[in-house]
Amino acid sequence: MQVRHAEAERDAAACLDIYARFVDDSPVSFEEQTPSLSDFTRRIERLTRTHAFLVADDDGRIAGYAYSGPHRDRPAYRWAAEATVYIHPEYHRRGIGRALYTPLFELLEQQGYRSVQAGVTVPNESSVGLHRACGFEDVGIYRRIGWKAGAWRDVLWMAKQLGPDTFESEPPPSPGAPARLAQPIEF
Secondary structure: EEEOOOOOHHHHHHHHHHHHHHHHHOOOOOOOOOHHHHHHHHHHHHHHHHEEEEEEEEOOEEEEEEEEOOOOHHHHHOEEEEEEEEOOHHHOOHHHHHHHHHHHHHHHHHHHHEEEEEEEEEEEEHHHHHHHHHOEEEEEEEOOOOOOOOEEEEEEEEEEOOOOOOOOOOOOOOOOOOOOOOOEEEO
16 A cells, blocks of 8 residues: 555546545534535635645555645734545455555644644544544544534644744745655555
8 A cells, every 4th residue: 555645537536435424424524515526626726725634545446545634814824724534334444544644744844834734523532543643642522512413522632843943033945845755655
């Protein structure tokens, strides 16, 4: 299996198949309707213009994917990214989440980001466990923030620091163009 950059036309259908389960059958995603294939293809294209979108490719079958995007729009947030990961149920508990997140965070750091945020609909022990194992710390819980699957849902916000743990008196350079893997990563 290898981790590589997503190609919108090649990978959108497989990624959407994974994502649809989280939209349709669970409260994990707060989207209420599964996006169309063309919408999801455009989503990958849009995200890869500024951030990374990685897939775990199991000999042509997409086992999962992880991507990053902007955390907030206001300029002072420009050093913060948001990340998420989705794994096909047949591939759970095989280390794929960490195999996707590790290079994703390295790319974000190379690009100039200083923190990455993740919102996890709770309860979700496996996702919370993955994020903590990858170095995220709990920031807080938005209680009853969204209505999904017939109930109010809470979202746990988590954060991971990237780059040097320093307190500059001047701002660092703004994040640059998306960093790219030199080659796919075998795992």
